[in-house]
Amino acid sequence: MKNRPPFDKALTFDDVLLVPQASDVVPKDVNLKTRLTRKISMNIPLLSAAMDTVTENEMAVSLARQGGIGIIHKNLSIDEQANMVDRVKRSESGMIANPITLSSDKSINDAKKVMENYHISGLPVVEKGKLVGIITNRDIRFEADGNLSVKDRMTSKNLVTVSEGTTLEDAKKVLQHHRIEKLLVVNNKGNLAGLITVKDIQKKEDFPNACKDSNGRLRVGAAIGVNNDSIDRAKALLDADVDVIVIDTAHGHSSGVIESVKSIKKAVGDLQIIAGNVATLEGTKALIDAGGLYRQVLTDISTDLEEKYLSKFKEKMTREGDMVMEAKMDGEDDIEKQKELQFTILMMVLLYNTGEGNFVSPFNFG
Structure with a gap:
């Protein structure tokens, strides 16, 4: 594939060790706050999967209290999913601005x-x-x-x-x-x-680090598909005050998903939308152009490696400030060095998030 690095083997979590080094940072000073979208920040960089075995309203509440956001799965009727979103939004608040009420003639x-x-x-x-x-x-x-x-x-x-x-x-x-x-x-x-x-x-x-909206309510997301009811589902979730909609498909770089992003974006206005899954620069840009807020990092590694460190780093800006980054290296064909540099790039992206929706490099590449 065009974007696949020429590695002879892959790495998983157990294959990588970050060596401890001297530090003057104490745990209470650590800040993991990051941006999910341009308008939504999280106090910890964790989302729960939109799966029926993982996220319903209970998980969404628990995760939001810790600073993350839960994405409620779509294997529910529209009313059931909207009700779960409503339960999360009503679970706590500084002041409940629209409390549930009864009339005196009810039983x-x-x-x-x-x-x-x-x-x-x-x-x-x-x-x-x-x-x-x-x-x-x-x-x-x-x-x-x-x-x-x-x-x-x-x-x-x-x-x-x-x-x-x-x-x-x-x-x-x-x-x-x-x-x-x-x-x-x-x-x-x-x-x-x-x-x-x-x-x-x-x-x-x-829960001082809870992820909350401007009204003091816990944040929550919800998944939708590209079915015939996607517009109605999106509108119902909007009425329930969902914070973000995730258009959840196995292959996001398809005409059906792209058209769904456009139509749903038109239907819900400024509501934040995340779309996927994609694994290429082209797929990412297609969804961003359609109105989604999906961001992805790609590396394009050549066969040359001039030195151990990165010699060229390009940033490709997409519309409205979102960024997809492409890295190129020049030098000899060295698989181990390529793997090391690949990992360095990924860690750099994770550690140097500006918090404004863009990823930046800690180095100056001119």
Whole structure:
């Protein structure tokens, strides 16, 4: 193949050893933050595979809390996948800006079902946007009559609320003073504006490196294919506030995938898209040109090696700042040196990510 280096054997993880050297860096100062796309950064460079044996909402939540992002698999109905995304986005937040609510005429059974579905212990009760009460698991835990209305068991008097703009530090003081676990946020019209919970505050302290969006919610991705329902699936995921869509195929350098990237990009606007899999420069550029954000490193090694170190390094810029790098070497035909240089290039790319979506070299090649 055109882009395959002329190696006589391949290497795997157990074949490579990084020799420890002197360092003044302490573990607490290590920063692994990197860019997934132009608009999404991660605190650790880890994605979980979009496989039905690997990533659903539980894995996505766990990984995002550690700083990575989970990609929920596509072997689900559209509603099921969107629901999993929604569960991740609602799992924690600085302030839940759009909390799940109930009307007062719903039954106790309805309240229990919602709490079980979203793994939450309380629900604000609203009528036409106005906050009228709150019902928690403690109010209905031992209620035998599930047909009773929510209004018969909810707390409606002496509700503890705070106004919009209250900081989490101030919210902690209010929660502690009143010894409650949920704090209702209202605007100047008395409408429900959000919800702050003890658990969310605690999770923020327990997982300081969590990968979160601008609203303090965990980030999550979801995979789609190139099927007839891909547009509908992408729109449903967008409505569920997914952070990134992965167009997941075995061979991404094909007309079907390229056309899907174009049509999905048009349908979802600024939503971040990753497309693949590809293994060549041409395939990578084709997906980038179509609107994807896939980046890949390729090396084109000649039969000459002038010296032990790299003598020429070219950077090929693609549109809007994404970069695909191509390395060339001149000199004698030395397989061991070629392998060493190949590994050096790959490590260089991994270690010198600017964080702006581009890979750069630590050396100046003129």
